[in-house]
Amino acid sequence: TVTSAETVTLSYTKPTTGNDTNAIQDAAGNDAASFAATAVQNNTSAADTTPPVLITTGEHRPKVTGNQLTLTYTDESNLDAANTAAATAFAVSSAGNAAISVNSVSVSGKTVTLTLSRTVATAETVTVSYTKPTGDNVIQDAAGNDAVSFSDQAVTHSTSAADTTPPALIITGDSRPKVTGNQLVLSFSDTGNLDADATHKPASGAFTVLVNGVANAVTNVTVQAQAKTVTLTLSTAVTPGQTVTVAYADPTTGNDTNAIQDAAGNDATSFAATAVTNDTSASADTTPPVLITEGAKAPKVNASTLVLSFSDMGNLDADATHKPAIGAFAVMVNGVANAVTNVSVEPQAKTVTLTLSTAVTHGQSVTVAYADPTAGNDANAIQDAAGNDAPSFAATEVTNNTPAATDTTPPVIATAVVTGNQLVLAYNDASNLDAARTAAATAFAVSSAGNAAISVNSVAVSGKTVTLTLSRDVTNAETVTLSYTKPTGDNVIQDAAGNDAANLIDQVVTNRTPAPPSPGPAPVAPPPPSSGGGGGGGGGGGSSAPAPSPLREPDTDGDGVTDAQENKAIGPTGAAVGDGNRDNVQDSKQAAVASYSATTARGSSTSVTLVVDSKEGQVNADSTARITSLVQKEVPIQMSRALEAPIALTSFKATLGTAAAGSSESFSLYADPKIGANGYWMQDGAGTWVNLASSPYGGKMVSDGGRLRLDFTIQDGGRFDADSKADGIVTASGAVAQMPLSIVGQASELSGGFWF
Numbered sequence: 001t002v003t004s005a006e007t008v009t010l011s012y013t014k015p016t017t018g019n020d021t022n023a024i025q026d027a028a029g030n031d032a033a034s035f036a037a038t039a040v041q042n043n044t045s046a047a048d049t050t051p052p053v054l055i056t057t058g059e060h061r062p063k064v065t066g067n068q069l070t071l072t073y074t075d076e077s078n079l080d081a082a083n084t085a086a087a088t089a090f091a092v093s094s095a096g097n098a099a100i101s102v103n104s105v106s107v108s109g110k111t112v113t114l115t116l117s118r119t120v121a122t123a124e125t126v127t128v129s130y131t132k133p134t135g136d137n138v139i140q141d142a143a144g145n146d147a148v149s150f151s152d153q154a155v156t157h158s159t160s161a162a163d164t165t166p167p168a169l170i171i172t173g174d175s176r177p178k179v180t181g182n183q184l185v186l187s188f189s190d191t192g193n194l195d196a197d198a199t200h201k202p203a204s205g206a207f208t209v210l211v212n213g214v215a216n217a218v219t220n221v222t223v224q225a226q227a228k229t230v231t232l233t234l235s236t237a238v239t240p241g242q243t244v245t246v247a248y249a250d251p252t253t254g255n256d257t258n259a260i261q262d263a264a265g266n267d268a269t270s271f272a273a274t275a276v277t278n279d280t281s282a283s284a285d286t287t288p289p290v291l292i293t294e295g296a297k298a299p300k301v302n303a304s305t306l307v308l309s310f311s312d313m314g315n316l317d318a319d320a321t322h323k324p325a326i327g328a329f330a331v332m333v334n335g336v337a338n339a340v341t342n343v344s345v346e347p348q349a350k351t352v353t354l355t356l357s358t359a360v361t362h363g364q365s366v367t368v369a370y371a372d373p374t375a376g377n378d379a380n381a382i383q384d385a386a387g388n389d390a391p392s393f394a395a396t397e398v399t400n401n402t403p404a405a406t407d408t409t410p411p412v413i414a415t416a417v418v419t420g421n422q423l424v425l426a427y428n429d430a431s432n433l434d435a436a437r438t439a440a441a442t443a444f445a446v447s448s449a450g451n452a453a454i455s456v457n458s459v460a461v462s463g464k465t466v467t468l469t470l471s472r473d474v475t476n477a478e479t480v481t482l483s484y485t486k487p488t489g490d491n492v493i494q495d496a497a498g499n500d501a502a503n504l505i506d507q508v509v510t511n512r513t514p515a516p517p518s519p520g521p522a523p524v525a526p527p528p529p530s531s532g533g534g535g536g537g538g539g540g541g542g543s544s545a546p547a548p549s550p551l552r553e554p555d556t557d558g559d560g561v562t563d564a565q566e567n568k569a570i571g572p573t574g575a576a577v578g579d580g581n582r583d584n585v586q587d588s589k590q591a592a593v594a595s596y597s598a599t600t601a602r603g604s605s606t607s608v609t610l611v612v613d614s615k616e617g618q619v620n621a622d623s624t625a626r627i628t629s630l631v632q633k634e635v636p637i638q639m640s641r642a643l644e645a646p647i648a649l650t651s652f653k654a655t656l657g658t659a660a661a662g663s664s665e666s667f668s669l670y671a672d673p674k675i676g677a678n679g680y681w682m683q684d685g686a687g688t689w690v691n692l693a694s695s696p697y698g699g700k701m702v703s704d705g706g707r708l709r710l711d712f713t714i715q716d717g718g719r720f721d722a723d724s725k726a727d728g729i730v731t732a733s734g735a736v737a738q739m740p741l742s743i744v745g746q747a748s749e750l751s752g753g754f755w756f
Contacts, residue, residue, distance in 0.1 A: 008040040028303040029359045048143035063156040064126055069114040077142040081107040085138050091129040126155040163264035178277040179244050182237040186230045192263045196225035202260050208247040237387030244276040285386035299398040301366050303359040308352045312384045315347035325380045330369040336717045336726055366398040407497035414636035416509045423468040431496040435461040439492050445483040463722040480509040510634050559594040560629035569595030570607040572705025580609025580670055581617050591626035592619045598632045598647040606672045612654045614668035617709050624657025644738045646675045651733040662726035664715045671736045673708040680710040682734040684719045
């Protein structure tokens with residue numbers, strides 16, 4: 001305890017440098033800053049300097065009963081029960097009788113109770129002395145004032161004929177065992193009071209309560225000394241008409257401090273299953289709490305706090321041991337699960353508050369569902385004070401009261417790449433683009449000088465990309481530019497916060513359309529037909545066959561890479577050419593394996609192989625996952641020079657097959673170790689680049705037959721799925737790259753970005 005004269009300061013050190021769930025923070029997750037030693041106003045009143053005084057006269061004078069000697073003090077506060085004197089500080093004397101020592105000392109309120117080594121007989125004359133020990137363990141009050149020593153203090157002997165009769169359970173009349181709801185009361189007869197010392201109360205496990213023959217656990221036991229009752233709190237409230245019995249097993253055959261006993265220490269005897277009168281009224285509250293889904297008390301969320309309000313004739317049950325289980329709730333934000341980390345109940349307000357693992361942002365769509373843990377009454381369910389469980393409810397809309405973010409930064413173009421008739425614009429921004437209100441096709445103009453005109457047929461937005469479907473395929477040799485004129489009104493390229501992207505004028509577009517296949521040998525014309533016998537010279541030249549029209553290169557397995565490229569794949573030692581993961585199956589015939597030839601920064605080519613549903617680089621035998629696209633993309637213009645990406649970005653799309661939407665998928669990527677990569681680096685929606693092929697993210701890098709294998713996992717709709725949708729499709733772009741280890745963990749030069 002702080003005294004009135006003390007000078008106090010307080011300092012606080014925030015646990016981490018970023019957002020931390022175990023820090024002082026507001027509901028939006030903003031951490032309070034650390035602060036240095038700060039003066040604290042001391043409101044402690046003037047100190048209590050009066051020591052406790054032993055009462056030596058009247059009804060509270062020293063007295064002995066059996067082996068219990070009681071000393072009572074006067075003081076404005078209670079005695080210090082934690083730092084009291086040891087047994088050796090006391091001397092008890094009984095002239096001409098067997099010696100008495102003090103076994104233990106206990107303090108409660110203003111009373112010191114000495115447990116003696118033997119019971120004092122009624123005829124003995126007893127005195128007690130106390131010598132204050134040195135140090136802090138003395139008889140003292142809560143303010144630290146020491147009681148003085150005393151010598152040969154007379155003790156009133158109130159021991160009459162010793163009480164040796166144990167308390168007896170009353171099983172007839174008005175005091176017979178009875179239960180109301182979850183409260184079962186046992187009444188006892190005894191010459192004295194029951195022992196209601198909190199440290200002596202009977203153990204819950206000593207009782208067996210059966211309701212209609214089924215066990216109903218006892219969660220708490222309370223003792224009323226003068227009323228001579230023991231009240232059991234049941235885990236499940238009893239309903240009208242149910243049959244109830246109770247049994248009790250005395251923990252030991254002798255005196256036991258954790259048993260039903262009287263003040264003289266006599267244990268109540270064990271009793272077998274005994275009928276209990278069920279006083280639970282048929283008119284008892286049997287109506288469960290009901291979730292309010294309309295009006296001001298409808299479910300609502302603000303950042304990471306989601307509040308559910310209920311209607312009920314009574315209060316909700318807020319017992320800490322009864323609160324609903326975290327796993328009973330399912331919260332979805334934009335269709336993606338958001339874990340519940342804590343549940344709290346406000347009984348009078350009749351609210352249940354969920355704390356979410358990730359703060360909801362303005363404009364996101366939120367639903368909440370709840371599954372009652374059991375079909376009947378359950379202590380770990382939403383319930384009212386009468387024990388009625390709130391019913392389960394399906395996904396219910398939640399009002400999002402999270403204020404709009406202060407994001408005022410518009411999206412900035414990062415890359416523009418065309419492949420065939422697909423022109424993809426990638427933007428960097430703190431949030432995803434607005435997919436609902438994007439610009440119309442007429443806002444874009446695509447130009448290819450000297451070639452057939454190109455118009456934009458459609459516009460699609462996903463994550464931070466805008467995909468334009470063009471009116472024709474762009475050939476490999478074309479030079480393409482793009483312009484974008486921001487329309488008037490709300491239908492523009494913008495981020496989720498409503499910040500509009502700027503116009504584009506003759507934006508250079510990277511052309512990744514593959515070159516057409518080299519022509520084969522010229523067809524040999526069939527010989528002219530024989531003129532058959534006779535003379536005529538000049539024979540009539542028949543017309544030559546028309547030149548065959550060019551064909552697209554075959555892609556047998558539909559993974560977006562031509563058979564010709566996949567048949568050149570380089571695999572681990574011992575693999576045939578075209579088998580990039582050494583599973584003895586040509587990659588061109590496997591939808592779950594794709595290989596292509598990537599262009600390095602030096603202009604050379606190198607083989608890259610991707611495996612979906614991978615287990616150590618091999619496809620699971622029963623896998624239905626498949627790769628639908630695998631291409632090389634430019635690195636974003638905002639990427640730090642510290643991240644060295646010799647083959648730019650490897651971009652892919654994969655379907656999960658029969659795996660559940662929202663599940664995690666495992667990938668393996670094979671590359672040439674000579675490119676010097678130390679990870680597979682991917683950027684999340686917040687602009688953070690992390691190495692997914694590292695143990696903190698469940699991945700790893702291994703040398704597999706002379707090839708570098710990068711194993712990593714991506715959750716459908718999760719942090720690294722570009723479309724942010726749990727739709728059974730994973731779309732991602734990552735860099736097989738090197739990050740100098742000396743800068744890992746330091747801030748990048750980008751605002752808000754970090755490397756991990």
